Amino acid sequence: MNLSTLFFILSAVMSLIFTLGFVTLFICYVIISNRVNKNFKAVRK
Secondary structure (H helix, E strand, C coil): CCHHHHHHHHHHHHHHHHHHHHHHHHHHHHHHHHHHHHHHHHHHC
16 A cells, blocks of 8 residues: 555545535534524514
């Protein structure tokens, strides 16, 4: 295993972690925004 292979594996792992984190944050944002919209609709009534 040379240095370029090690660097490629490291960058692939970091991009995978970044993608998983971004997807998790996006799902949390959608869930929170849906709950907030429901709360605002309940308050307006």
